[in-house]
Amino acid sequence: MIKYLGSKRRILPTLVETIGRIAGVRSVFDVFSGTARVGQALKARGYGVVGNDANAYAHTLAHCYIAAERRQMATAATALIDELNALPGKPGFITHTYCERSRFFQPHNGERIDAIRERIEQLALPPDLRAVILTALLEAADRVDSTTGLQMAYLKQWAPRSFQPIQLRLPALLNSAPGRPCRALGLEAREAAARVEADCAYLDPPYNQHSYLGNYHIWETLVRWDQPEVYGVACKRIDCRSRKSAFNSKVQAWQAFCELVAELRTPNLVVSFSNEGFIARGTMESLLARYGHLQTLTIDYRRYIGAQIGIHDPAGRRVGQVSHLRNTEHIYVVSREPIEALTKPVAAHQAARVSIGSPHDARVS
Ligand SMILES: C[S@@+](CC[C@H](N)C(=O)[O-])C[C@H]1O[C@@H](n2cnc3c(N)ncnc32)[C@H](O)[C@@H]1O
Structure with a gap:
């Protein structure tokens, strides 16, 4: 897998386990598939997967890991x-x-x-x-x-x-499981959302101005x-x-996200979003709670390698340090039926600390 900013490699076990706890989910639509590793992990577990990404290289990765047999x-x-x-x-x-x-x-x-x-x-x-x-x-x-x-x-x-x-x-x-077809799309997220039917959508949009x-x-x-x-x-x-991408624009991201969620044709929804992103937890929860039973997991993990290395001038001298080396990722789970299993801890894994909250734990900002 390529080195990729925002790759969900380290929180993959939590994501897969979380989706596994939502009742009746046999197919998942990964709307911002990036490296395709989330869809690949789901395909390996027998889900039908649709991977989508607007960039041609990411569409190719999804085509290889999700659609190809x-x-x-x-x-x-x-x-x-x-x-x-x-x-x-x-x-x-x-x-x-x-x-x-x-x-x-x-x-x-x-x-x-x-x-x-x-x-x-x-x-x-x-x-x-x-x-x-x-x-x-x-x-x-x-x-x-x-x-x-x-x-x-x-x-x-x-x-x-x-x-x-x-x-x-x-x-x-990978091979797909019998009767669980897998495919890849290369569309803008909202356009893809209008076309795909699945039991659950996974949304991992860009969360800041840095363009993929x-x-x-x-x-x-x-x-x-x-x-x-x-x-x-x-x-x-x-x-x-x-x-x-509208999702890289502070001005456009919120509206684009609301439109995307409204457009989706999936009864269940899982969203990954960083605490450093354009959309604050309280704002996100007030939107998502309209679509079903909402729970939020919070995962704390190390930031990407560039942040670890620090800030340098053009001559390669270290001139500063990034403000923090850890990142907090929220996983919002919206399900048609309440998920009683999420009241138990999701399996811990090496790279991240996981805590679980309900919407009223969040501050609206
Ligand atoms: C945070 S990354 C996804 C990472 C992925 N979950 C992984 O584990 O590799 C966000 C992805 O959204 C894609 N993207 C950005 N804007 C988009 C848009 N408007 N529609 C569809 N995809 C978009 C980017 O190409 C990027 O791959």
């Missing part, structure tokens, strides 16, 4: 990955833009990424196989990049992993392979300036 893909994908791993490098857009003009990859890897991506394009693969192979390429590139996990900047000194030769591996594909497209612009280019005009030190795609 291991039994149909594994043999062909393994053979193709072997072929791609044997290709010699050939400099192209990635080498020029992200190894010479900027320094996200070492040239020996940039040249191989160029050669592999060109070959994938020439092959005009069927959609499921294409998503699996592109995912293998994204994950391989992520293992040798020279960043802290965000593509708004690259490291001043090469990251140790960037010296390793890029190597594609078969993604951890801007933070993962190279993955977007690797998937689209449109060789866009770029700008700035990080060589971001020009459309980072125009393709904005």
Whole structure:
């Protein structure tokens, strides 16, 4: 899995267990699927899953991990990955833009990424196989990049992993359970909400102004392979300036969220939202309580790696520290039937402390 801001890796056990306690849930709609790891964990447990994300790279990850079936893909994908791993490098857009003009990859890897991506394009693969192979390429590139996990900047000194030769591996594909179909969409959240019926929706929207497209612009280019005009030190795609998500806007996020919840066609709902986000707990609870029985879990965990490393000037000198190194995530659970099980503690896991509250514990702010 790629390094990803806001990935739910560490709270996955709590999320899966929480969804498991909602009566009658057999299918889940992950509206902001990102790395697809939540949908992947649910598919592994036999749920029918629909994964959706507006960015092309995240849609590709959902296509690979949620929609594609291991039994149909594994043999062909393994053979193709072997072929791609044997290709010699050939400099192209990635080498020029992200190894010479900027320094996200070492040239020996940039040249191989160029050669592999060109070959994938020439092959005009069927959609499921294409998503699996592109995912293998994204994950391989992520293992040798020279960043802290965000593509708004690259490291001043090469990251140790960037010296390793890029190597594609078969993604951890899954088979869906009988009668529990899984699929992936690449739509704006509200548009997707109007189209999907499922027993439960999982909402993990961006919670602040930091755009996922801007933070993962190279993955977007690797998937689209449109060789866009770029700008700035990080060589971001020009459309980072125009393709904005309402959920990244302090002014628009609340209305977009209310519209999304109103549009959903799912009787149950689970929402992840940080205490640092645009929508305060009390405000969120006053909205969600209208849709069913509401409980809120609070999880305390370490912030992303960039926050751990601190604030640096362009010369790489540490000039400050971020205000705090821990993050609090609220998980709001809205169910058609009351969930008696949530009155017991959700299983504790290593990275996080979990507490449980009801709406009246929250301060409205
Ligand atoms: C917090 S991340 C989700 C992380 C995911 N749960 C995981 O564990 O990897 C939010 C995601 O929302 C997507 N996104 C942002 N705005 C969107 C919109 N308007 N419609 C659909 N997806 C959007 C971003 O591309 C990003 O992947």
